[in-house]
Amino acid sequence: MTTLLDPTSERALVARERLARPSTLDGLTVGLLDISKPRGDIFLDRIEERLVGIGASVKRYKKPTFAKPAPVDLRHQIATECQVVIEALAD
Amino acid sequence: MSDPTAGGPATSPDSAATSATPALPDGLVVVVKNDCETCQTVVPVLAQLVSSPGLTVYSQDDPGFPADMTVIDDTSLAVSWHHDIETVPTLLRVEDGAEVERTVGWSRDQWESFTGVEGLGPDLPAMRPGCGSLSVDPDLVDALRARFGGSALSSRRIDVASAEDEMEMMFRRGWTDGLPVVPPTEERVLAMLEGTSRQPSDIVATVPPDLVEVTVEKVAIAAVMAGCQPEYLPWVLTAVEAACTEEFNMHGLLATTMPVGPVVVCSGPGTRAIGMNSGGNALGQGNRANLTIGRALQLVVRNVGGGRPGEVDRAAHGSPAKISFCFAEADDTSPYGRLATEHGIDDGVDALTVFAGEAPHCMVDQLSRTPESLVRSFALKLQAINHPKLIMMFDAIVVMGPEHADVFARAGWGRDQIIAAISEHLNRPGSELVRGADGIDEGVPEAFASAESLPKFRPGGLMLTYAGGGAGLFSQIIGGWVNGAIGSKPTTLAVTY
Numbered sequence: 061m062t063t064l065l066d067p068t069s070e071r072a073l074v075a076r077e078r079l080a081r082p083s084t085l086d087g088l089t090v091g092l093l094d095i096s097k098p099r100g101d102i103f104l105d106r107i108e109e110r111l112v113g114i115g116a117s118v119k120r121y122k123k124p125t126f127a128k129p130a131p132v133d134l135r136h137q138i139a140t141e142c143q144v145v146i147e148a149l150a151d
Numbered sequence: 152m153s154d155p156t157a158g159g160p161a162t163s164p165d166s167a168a169t170s171a172t173p174a175l176p177d178g179l180v181v182v183v184k185n186d187c188e189t190c191q192t193v194v195p196v197l198a199q200l201v202s203s204p205g206l207t208v209y210s211q212d213d214p215g216f217p218a219d220m221t222v223i224d225d226t227s228l229a230v231s232w233h234h235d236i237e238t239v240p241t242l243l244r245v246e247d248g249a250e251v252e253r254t255v256g257w258s259r260d261q262w263e264s265f266t267g268v269e270g271l272g273p274d275l276p277a278m279r280p281g282c283g284s285l286s287v288d289p290d291l292v293d294a295l296r297a298r299f300g301g302s303a304l305s306s307r308r309i310d311v312a313s314a315e316d317e318m319e320m321m322f323r324r325g326w327t328d329g330l331p332v333v334p335p336t337e338e339r340v341l342a343m344l345e346g347t348s349r350q351p352s353d354i355v356a357t358v359p360p361d362l363v364e365v366t367v368e369k370v371a372i373a374a375v376m377a378g379c380q381p382e383y384l385p386w387v388l389t390a391v392e393a394a395c396t397e398e399f400n401m402h403g404l405l406a407t408t409m410p411v412g413p414v415v416v417c418s419g420p421g422t423r424a425i426g427m428n429s430g431g432n433a434l435g436q437g438n439r440a441n442l443t444i445g446r447a448l449q450l451v452v453r454n455v456g457g458g459r460p461g462e463v464d465r466a467a468h469g470s471p472a473k474i475s476f477c478f479a480e481a482d483d484t485s486p487y488g489r490l491a492t493e494h495g496i497d498d499g500v501d502a503l504t505v506f507a508g509e510a511p512h513c514m515v516d517q518l519s520r521t522p523e524s525l526v527r528s529f530a531l532k533l534q535a536i537n538h539p540k541l542i543m544m545f546d547a548i549v550v551m552g553p554e555h556a557d558v559f560a561r562a563g564w565g566r567d568q569i570i571a572a573i574s575e576h577l578n579r580p581g582s583e584l585v586r587g588a589d590g591i592d593e594g595v596p597e598a599f600a601s602a603e604s605l606p607k608f609r610p611g612g613l614m615l616t617y618a619g620g621g622a623g624l625f626s627q628i629i630g631g632w633v634n635g636a637i638g639s640k641p642t643t644l645a646v647t648y
Contacts, residue, residue: 062317065335066307067326067372067454069363096637125637127403 082144085116091142093130094122100148107146170301172233175250179206179266180243182225182236185216187282190240193257196272204266211239211285231286232299238281242266256281293338303351304337304368321376326454328446328474332376343371346381347388348648355388356395358456359402360463365391365455370447373454377447377475382425383440385648386503387447390415390477392647393505394448398640404507404632405458410470411632413452414508415445415477416548416616418489419501421646427479431620434478434511434550434627445477472510478550478618485617486560487569490548493614494643501646506548506614507639511627516555519624522562525555526569529626530576534607536630540584540594542605546612546631546641549573552619555626570613577607609634614641 082088090111092104108118121138123130138145179200183190194217200206201220210216211231214224225231234243238255242265245251254261258278262271286295311317317334321327333339344351344367351368358365367388374387394401394413404411417427428438436442452458460469482489491502514532519525529549537545559569581602586594599605607613612634619625632639 061313062311062334062336064309064311064317064321065304065337065340065368065372066309067335067369067376067450069358069361069365069369069455069457070307071361071363125633127407127633127638128400129402 079143085111085114085144088143089117089119089141091138091145092118092120093138093145093147094120095126095130095147095149096123097126097149104146104148107148170299173230174248175230175234175243175245176207177245177247179204180209180245181206181240182209182211182231182234182243182284183216183240184211184282184285185213187239189257189279189281190216192275192279193240193272196257196262196275199271200266200268204268228286228291228295229299231284232295236284237287239284240281241284293342296341297337300341302337302341304340305352305366306340306368306372308337325459326376326450328449328453330474332450333378335372335375339375340368340371343375343379343381343384344368346384347371349388356392358391358395358451359458360405361455361457363455363457365395365451369455370451373450374443374447377450378439378443379447380425380439380443383444383447385646386415386417386421386425386440386444386501387451389503389644389646390444390448390505391451393503393642393644394452396642398636399505399507399642400639401452401456401458402463403638405452405456405464407632408465408467409632410466410468410473410509411507412470412473412476413445413448414472414506414548414629415448416480416490416504416506417444417477417501418480418482418491418503419646420483420499421501422479423483429479429481429618433618433620434476441477441479442475445475448477449473449475470510472508476508476510480616481553481618484553486556487566487615487617490614490616491643493566494641496643496645502643503646504641504643506546506629506641507632507634508548508629509631511550511629514549514555514626514628515624517624520558522559522564522569522572525558526572527576529573530607532628533573533613534577534579536607536628538593540588540591542579542584542595542607543609543612544633544638546608546614546634548614548616548629548631550616550618550627550629552623552626553617553621554624556617566615570615574606574608574613578604579607581605 092108094100094104111118119141197208197217208220208222209225209230210222211225211228214222241253241255243250243253254265259271263269311320318331321332349367353367354364355367355370356365370388370391371384374384393399425440427440458464480489490504496502516525516528519528533547536547581599584595584605585597585600586592588594
């Protein structure tokens, strides 16, 4: 028998369940996160227009750079202010 | 002779039972082995001493040797290991359980004065050097260290069934980069850790994307798997430290859809001491140090940080350079120094730079014999990094071959002059680079359209290194990823041993 040393972090990753997808946006706040890729704002402007058109409340957010994870304070702010979030990845 | 490497303790360490030092009895003690002519020579002396004043005999390889006397079996080498026996015979004096004196090999004068007994071995030669102790046999020492060293290793032990193929098991667990890895046994990892003075439990860095603190031990495991020699470990540790800094942004390199990975550029006398290649095929195959140092870094990111293709690694194409991309600069023969010096490292200090780079492109110019012509060629080639109309966003490393460098050296051009001249030829008016120019939608935003002159690289973004074979009027260009505070900054560190 050979015994090997575990090369991994040996962490049990915490699997967090997503919130159930809401059946309606009535009374909910939708966060729109721009990751700072070129023209992401064009996509989000149109999404905002459509959402407002159906009576949703919208808040806009922006990452400082697409190349790094969103800062923890921004993630916390979105989580406390919104029930739904849309992230724009596109160029 | 029994096999000291066989059996349970080496593979399932019970450190309480094996790491305690076995006590020696008071009085005279000798450690011998049958497979040693000097030990056989001194048998009559040992017999003399056993009868008076008394002697305890330990045998490393044969409990029946010497014949006709009481011998303590040390075929496990526990006594020899713990009491640092390097030569047999070793004669020790023990008082109150502690060694107070020792002598090695056979010397009548020394043995007589040591034991206080006159007339020892009258028929023997006056002296004879001893033989190597089995406890320092290179074939056994790694297993003995694992068994008796009181393992400081804390990684989980995973038993592989004897009928299971350990290589396949490692593939199945997702521990490899797609190529086979060396099984990280405790013996191999302990041997790897001999390459650094750092403690196995020391924290080296916090590895993205899972943001896990990685210990020297886990890096050593990756180094074993990658195929490193122990003397490479300080370079791997330093590469991990550099790649996991906030400014280098390893997380971004993983997550990007671009085909970039950490390129490791090494320099200093240590590169030659460990046999790195800075000459012919420096960026290619065939050199163990170059290939395994870069690979070990990537295995740390994969196995400790959790950065795997298809998960956080979202590269659209990737690149063979993401398996391993590490080379040495020929800084000992470079006509214009090395990159690390440009980044503030003192001369003679081993150092490495991690750079967010893609696979190298070849720059061919076999006709230029003047620096003025050659810088224009470099500029044309460098303009195309990622896209000829995209500027300032990406850095680049030039790996200049000796024959190209010679063109500059003959003309007396130094590093700064070469970079400045290439940069000058990279300046373009905004009208050529703006979106839509040349019928190409890609380009810089409209706001730059009227700019008279725009540089390809930000200050410091064009970096010069020196490596390659002596024949061939070629250089290599390593294009970068998004640079600076919004992306990745090339990061240079002195190697920590």
